Amino acid sequence: MALTGLPGTAQAAPATTAMNGAWCNPAQGSFPSGGGFHAPRGGGLHLGQDISNPSGTPLYAAAAGTVIRRGVAVIGGRTGNGIVIQHAGGMFTYYGHLDAFRVALNARVAAGARIGDMGTTGNVTGPHVHFETHSGSLGNPVDPVPFMAARGVDLRGGWSRVNPGASGQRVRAIQHLLNQRRGAGLLVDGVYGSVSSGAMRAFQSANGLAADGQVGPQTWPVLVYSLRRGAGGSHVRALQTALNKRSAGLAVDGDFGGVTESALRTYQSGNRLVVDGLAGPVTWRALVG
Ligand SMILES: [Zn+2]
Incomplete structure (x- = not known):
C-alpha cells in the first residue's frame, strides 16, 4: 500500500477520536469486590473505582492537567489524602487514600507523570486508590471504567487503544x-x-x-x-x-x-x-x- 503524504506537507486532519493518546492508566492493580462505581457505601453510593495494590504503588496522572486540590478530605470526607487534577474539556480526576504526595498544589502535570503513592489514609480495609472521573464539572462523577475505556484505557490493566489522530x-x-x-x-x-x-x-x-x-x-x-x-x-x-x-x-x-x-x-x-x-x-x- 502506498503511503500518502509528502515530506514537508501537513498531515490530513484525522477524524476526531476520544482514543487520542491523551489518557493513560493511573495505577496498576486489581479491582476489589464491592469497589465499583455506585456500589452501596455507608448509606450512599460509591462514586469511584477502587484499584488495589500494596502501599507505595505509584499513581500517575490519568491525563495532562493542573493539580487544583491536594490535601486531606479535599473531596468528600472518607478518602483520606487526595489529589484533584483538572483536565481540558471540563474533565476532572480524583485520587484518594494516598500515602504520599509526589506533586505540588497548582502544579501542571503531563499524562503519566507520577503524582503520589497508593496507600491507606482515610476509610479503608486495605491499600488501594479510590479513582474518580468527573465530566462537565467537579461534582459530576461518572463511572471511571467506561469513561476511561472510551478514551482507550483499560483500568483493569489491558492494552491501550490508540486511534489515528492521536498524539503524545x-x-x-x-x-x-x-x-x-x-x-x-x-x-x-x-x-x-x-x-x-x-x-x-x-x-x-x-x-x-x-x-x-x-x-x-x-x-x-x-x-x-x-x-x-x-x-x-x-x-x-x-x-x-x-x-x-x-x-x-x-x-x-x-x-x-x-x-x-x-x-x-x-x-x-x-x-x-x-x-x-x-x-x-x-x-x-x-x-x-
Ligand atoms: Zn473507593
Whole structure:
C-alpha cells in the first residue's frame, strides 16, 4: 500500500477520536469486590473505582492537567489524602487514600507523570486508590471504567487503544517501534497522522491483523519487542520513551545500558511486576496502558 503524504506537507486532519493518546492508566492493580462505581457505601453510593495494590504503588496522572486540590478530605470526607487534577474539556480526576504526595498544589502535570503513592489514609480495609472521573464539572462523577475505556484505557490493566489522530508520548513510542519493525523512516513527532497510520496499516496487513490503524490489544503484542540490557535501536528508543511517560527521565538514545535497566527495574518493582530487567509483553502492556 502506498503511503500518502509528502515530506514537508501537513498531515490530513484525522477524524476526531476520544482514543487520542491523551489518557493513560493511573495505577496498576486489581479491582476489589464491592469497589465499583455506585456500589452501596455507608448509606450512599460509591462514586469511584477502587484499584488495589500494596502501599507505595505509584499513581500517575490519568491525563495532562493542573493539580487544583491536594490535601486531606479535599473531596468528600472518607478518602483520606487526595489529589484533584483538572483536565481540558471540563474533565476532572480524583485520587484518594494516598500515602504520599509526589506533586505540588497548582502544579501542571503531563499524562503519566507520577503524582503520589497508593496507600491507606482515610476509610479503608486495605491499600488501594479510590479513582474518580468527573465530566462537565467537579461534582459530576461518572463511572471511571467506561469513561476511561472510551478514551482507550483499560483500568483493569489491558492494552491501550490508540486511534489515528492521536498524539503524545505513546505515539512517539509507536513511531519508534514502526521504524524498528519496518525501517519505516518515520519522523518521530508524536503525531499519529496519515503517514504514521498508513505505515501502521501496512504493518498490520503484513501481519494478518485488521488494517484499521488502531493500535490496540491485537496489534501491540505483535508490535513490541522483548528487550534486555545490551539491545540497541529504535525499539529501545520506544522503551525509553514509554518509561519517560512514567517519569523515568531517561535520555532517548536507543542504548539499553545500565541506566535504562535500572529505570526499568524501578518501574517493575513499583508497579508490582516481575523485576527481571526484561521488557516483555506484560511490562510493555503496563507501560503503554
Ligand atoms: Zn473507593
